[in-house]
Structure formats: C-alpha cells, structure tokens
Amino acid sequence: MASSSYHEYEISTRMILTAEKIKKVFALDKQNIIALDDVSFQINEGEFFTLIGPSGCGKSTLLRIIGGLEKQTSGTLNFDKVVKIGFVFQHYGLFPFLSVFENIAFGLKMEGIEEKKIRQIVDELIEEVELVGFEDKHPKELSGGMKQRVGIARSLAISPDILLLDEPFSALDEFTAETLRKLLIRLWQKRKFTIILITHLIKEAGELSDRIAVMTAAPGKVETTIEDHLPRPRNPRSKEFYSLEDKLTQLIKPE
Ligand SMILES: Nc1ncnc2c1ncn2[C@@H]1O[C@H](COP(=O)(O)OP(=O)(O)OP(=O)(O)O)[C@@H](O)[C@H]1O
Ligand SMILES: [Mg+2]
The missing domain is CATH 3.40.50.300 (P-loop containing nucleotide triphosphate hydrolases)
Known part of the structure; x- marks a missing residue:
C-alpha cells in the first residue's frame, strides 16, 4: 500500500x-x-x-x-x-411490485445467495436505515425519504x-435530505x-x-x-x- x-x-x-x-x-x-x-x-x-x-x-x-x-x-x-459497484439514483429506481424487503434483497437473489443469509443481511440493513416495521410495504406506500432509504439499503446489500x-x-425536502446525508455518512464510516x-x-x-x-x-x-x-x-x-x-x-x- x-x-x-x-x-x-x-x-x-x-x-x-x-x-x-x-x-x-x-x-x-x-x-x-x-x-x-x-x-x-x-x-x-x-x-x-x-x-x-x-x-x-x-x-x-x-x-x-x-x-x-x-x-x-x-x-x-x-x-x-x-x-463491486452500487448505484443510488435521484428518483430511487425501486421496483414498484416488490416490497421493501424484496427490493433490498434483489441483488443478493441475483447473486444466488442462500435464503437464510439474505434474510440476515437485509434485516441488518433495514435496521441501519431505520425501516424496521416497513419490510412488507411497497414503494407507493412510502414517503420520498423512506424510498431513498430503501434505495441506499438496496445498493449496499451487495457490499459494494x-x-x-x-x-x-x-428530490427531497431539505429537512429529509439533511437526515439522509447524516445517515449516508454513518453508513460510510461503519x-x-x-x-x-x-x-x-x-x-x-x-x-x-x-x-x-x-x-x-x-x-x-x-x-x-x-x-x-x-x-x-x-x-x-x-x-x-x-x-x-x-x-x-x-x-x-x-x-
Ligand atoms: N443519451 C444521450 N443522448 C444524447 N445526448 C445526451 C445523452 N445523455 C446525455 N446527453 C447530453 O450530454 C450532456 C451531459 O448530460 P448529463 O446528463 O451527463 O449532465 P448532468 O451534468 O448530469 O446534468 P444535470 O445536472 O442536469 O443532471 C448534455 O448536453 C446532454 O444533453
Ligand atoms: Mg445529471
């Protein structure tokens, strides 16, 4: 190095x-x-x-x-x-027909990771982005800030x-944007x-x-x-x- x-x-x-x-x-x-x-x-x-x-x-x-x-x-x-590269888009880019859990799990499923491991990784991310209790919701039921939390968690699931x-x-109001900036820094530091x-x-x-x-x-x-x-x-x-x-x-x- x-x-x-x-x-x-x-x-x-x-x-x-x-x-x-x-x-x-x-x-x-x-x-x-x-x-x-x-x-x-x-x-x-x-x-x-x-x-x-x-x-x-x-x-x-x-x-x-x-x-x-x-x-x-x-x-x-x-x-x-x-x-490995993860992508977070301005307009979230979530799959509308998948739940929060399934959206975050998507990349891991594509990689062929076993079910139990996927659950472990996704549950941990859901906690980190503070979406516990929203696992089964669909994007249309979420606020913009929550959608972007899912977007961030989904991009991190594959450990990029x-x-x-x-x-x-x-696309977020300034208060929500500021909260998510702080969340991003926490995730990056961890x-x-x-x-x-x-x-x-x-x-x-x-x-x-x-x-x-x-x-x-x-x-x-x-x-x-x-x-x-x-x-x-x-x-x-x-x-x-x-x-x-x-x-x-x-x-x-x-x-
Ligand atoms: N697929 C495309 N076909 C033709 N021109 C394109 C395409 N994608 C981007 N451009 C052009 O390339 C230039 C740069 O676009 P780009 O979207 O990368 O800018 P940007 O800095 O991201 O802008 P913004 O801040 O508005 O998002 C623009 O002139 C745009 O019109
Ligand atoms: Mg642009």
Whole structure:
C-alpha cells in the first residue's frame, strides 16, 4: 500500500480508480454533442469523492460510465481490482411490485445467495436505515425519504466497494435530505466503502466530502480538485465552512 509514511494508520492513499482522458461524444442526427472532454482524476480507496458542476456538464454521463452503464468514446478507466459497484439514483429506481424487503434483497437473489443469509443481511440493513416495521410495504406506500432509504439499503446489500450516488437527495425536502446525508455518512464510516457523489449543491459537497472535483460547463472537464479536511461532523456555520463554500462558489462561477 502506498501510504504517506506519517499518516500511515489514518489515511489510505491506495488508488481504487484512475480515470484518464475520458471523452464522451453523443452522435445525434445533425450534430455531435461533446458531453465530456478529457476528464481525468484519481480516487482513493475509502474516500468520499464528490463531483460538482452546473447542469448539463456531464456529471450523470460520467457516473454512468464509471458504473459501466455507458461506454466512453475514448480514454481509460482503471480499477485497482475487480470492484463491486452500487448505484443510488435521484428518483430511487425501486421496483414498484416488490416490497421493501424484496427490493433490498434483489441483488443478493441475483447473486444466488442462500435464503437464510439474505434474510440476515437485509434485516441488518433495514435496521441501519431505520425501516424496521416497513419490510412488507411497497414503494407507493412510502414517503420520498423512506424510498431513498430503501434505495441506499438496496445498493449496499451487495457490499459494494464503490457506491455511486447521482444527486440522491435532490428530490427531497431539505429537512429529509439533511437526515439522509447524516445517515449516508454513518453508513460510510461503519462500512468503509468508497463513495462517488454527484451534486450541484455547494453546501452538500462541503458537508460530506473528503475531496471535491469541480466540473466546468459543457463540454465537461474536471477543472480543479480541492481537499476538504474540515473535522467531522462538519459544522456548516463555522468560519472554515463558509470559507470553503466561498472557494467552491468562486471555482464554479468564476467572475
Ligand atoms: N443519451 C444521450 N443522448 C444524447 N445526448 C445526451 C445523452 N445523455 C446525455 N446527453 C447530453 O450530454 C450532456 C451531459 O448530460 P448529463 O446528463 O451527463 O449532465 P448532468 O451534468 O448530469 O446534468 P444535470 O445536472 O442536469 O443532471 C448534455 O448536453 C446532454 O444533453
Ligand atoms: Mg445529471
């Protein structure tokens, strides 16, 4: 493991993902859209990495490429090992005809895990995301916040190495969003996976991340990456937090 010698016990600097010159061109009838233009970055194992940028800069496209849902036009993605990837979507993406329990169990069933083990894993997750008593409900009976709790639990059921989240809280009211941000941090600290989060909210990025990559408007590029070393839990009313917000605001909207 290539760790900085001094912080050897605290900080893993082992790369889990390196993206080099990722380019994505969508060929439409009359024109080509360059969604991503030579995007490069590296992500460390266990890191909370956030991509922030304006609407249309290619954030979702980049996440879909990392998740294998889409293929880049050119450039390379190198994973350190064979990784399992979990996905959390903005609009939950739950199966409407399955119960909370069955939604969370879905990936495990696909992997052919035995019934008893599935029950154990799913029961534990239901406790962690605080949905005890809702196991047999269907998505239409749940609030938005509860649906996203199911979405998060479902993505974690397969014990992913990397969790990809595409604006996971932006369909929720701010109070619910804040509760779920705290839940995500608790799960990440306990389970120690790598997170790649997409957001357009500066405060959300500052509150959650170890490192924030700022993307520019179309065609998307990673312009700057900044480190967020503020102690956790973060205090969004601290002087340091305001100064981080200012820095990000400047980077996203240069005058
Ligand atoms: N399947 C597709 N076919 C054609 N163009 C696409 C496709 N998917 C995305 N694009 C285009 O690529 C660009 C980037 O889109 P993308 O959805 O990745 O942006 P985004 O940063 O996630 O935006 P938002 O913040 O609004 O979610 C846009 O110009 C979009 O129109
Ligand atoms: Mg998007």
